[in-house]
Amino acid sequence: TFQADLREYQIKGFQWLHRLSVWGVGGCLADDMGLGKTLQAMALLLHRAPDGVGLVVAPTSVCTNWEAEIKRFAPTLNPVILGGANRAERVSGLKGFDVLIVSYALLQIEEELLGTVVWNTIVLDEAQAIKNRMTKRSRAAMALQGHFRLMTTGTPIENHLGELWNLFRFLNPGLLGSLERFNERFAIPIERYRDREASQRLKTLIRPFILRRTKNQVLQELPPLTEIVLHVEMGSEESAFYESLRQRAMAALEGADDGGDGQNHLAILAELMTLRRACCNSRLVQSDLVLPSAKLETFKDVARTLLDNRHKALVFSQFVGHLTIIREFLVAEGISFQYLDGSTPVAKRKESIDAFQSGVGDFFLISLKAGGVGLNLTAADYVIHMDPWWNPAVEDQASNRAHRFGQMRPVTVYRLVTRGTIEEKIVELHAQKRDLADDLLEGGDMSGRLSAAELLGLIRMPLNGA
Incomplete structure (x- = not known):
């Protein structure tokens, strides 16, 4: 059971994620910072837990936060932080309702070990961490196998459109084509020539897979x-x-x-x-x-x-x-x-x-x-x-x-x-x-x-x- 009262927009966020998982496509939860993306992702992890093991990849600074939040709001899940010795043994012993929590740093180190498992649900928290396709971190994320892939990030685009392409390469491989084709169709026309038509085409293409709500839209009660x-x-x-x-x-x-x-x-x-x-x-x-x-x-x-x-x-x-x-x-x-x-x-x-x-x-x-x-x-x-x-x-x-x-x-x-x-x-x-x-x-x-x-x-x- 989930021991938190979700707000209406969070319930809609969970329902959206569930629909995508049924369709077999990945989704990016891009709500404004502070709107409870972790809570919505956790609700989905709990819902899918009977079908297999979940994986959460997060910045080092928030791994213990994930563990604490799961214990507080979804106590039927069993959070396991990967670390120390006997990592292969710990991974092979995972079962339904277990959620393995891994830092991005450890994902790089254990790319081979984590890439051999077919995870039921994969959550990349603060997913802007893999925005650069040239990094070992990005390569390790791409090697993961899973039935449903979810990203949470308040900033899906930080600098340029190549970052968005790489996030979608993880979520829904092939949707945005090769990088060369993406640059030709979207990045160069939009960034260099301010092409409104190309921008609209890209927006239409990615809209079904990104859900973003801002504080102003949903949190009237938040202090100014x-x-x-x-x-x-x-x-x-x-x-x-x-x-x-x-x-x-x-x-x-x-x-x-x-x-x-x-x-x-x-x-x-x-x-x-x-x-x-x-x-x-x-x-x-x-x-x-x-x-x-x-x-x-x-x-x-x-x-x-x-x-x-x-x-x-x-x-x-x-x-x-x-x-x-x-x-x-x-x-x-x-x-x-x-x-x-x-x-x-x-x-x-x-x-x-x-x-x-x-x-x-x-x-x-x-x-x-x-x-x-x-x-x-x-x-x-x-x-x-x-x-x-x-x-x-x-x-x-x-x-x-x-x-x-x-x-x-x-x-x-x-x-x-x-x-x-x-x-x-x-x-x-x-x-x-x-x-x-x-x-x-x-x-x-x-x-x-x-x-x-x-x-x-x-x-x-x-x-x-x-």
């Missing part, structure tokens, strides 16, 4: 989300340091936009990374150079205000070094916090999350890629993004750790953006990236990938924006 950009002004020393790095990058990359995109892309991205670090703190570029950091000072002001008003906040950065600097400040001030990055062991992650949710810690410092998906952190009502990531979908996923089911208070999201720098250009790109996904899922205009010349254009902008 307010997003605020805090513009940070560098001081004279910090701005001089940033400008010297920008000038050095320009000199190093002279002529880099004249064809030969592959190598040039890597060289330009390396320089962009240095500039993005410099926007945060000089120590992230040159560890012995301690200049006043406008961003750190802004964070200190925000943190003290939040503490004075008894708020709790999630603090995200893509740079672990940036979190280390923030951590130093919190320790010096005697401010209680939790911490999570890619190196945090699974058991410690769960311990930190549970502690924060039960009231231990005013701030939770989280590296964007390690804790941006799958976590429930509704004890926080503020989210602070210390540095903008290239793709807004990744930031939105992170913000929705707080703005989701169970949140009773309005949520405020702060984005710290340094004026007149590469960060402002990244934020401008966010709108274009959102359009790419919205066009196929909801409606809007498309945007393509950035060429070497366009990337170089980001560096050419001086500090004053002239």
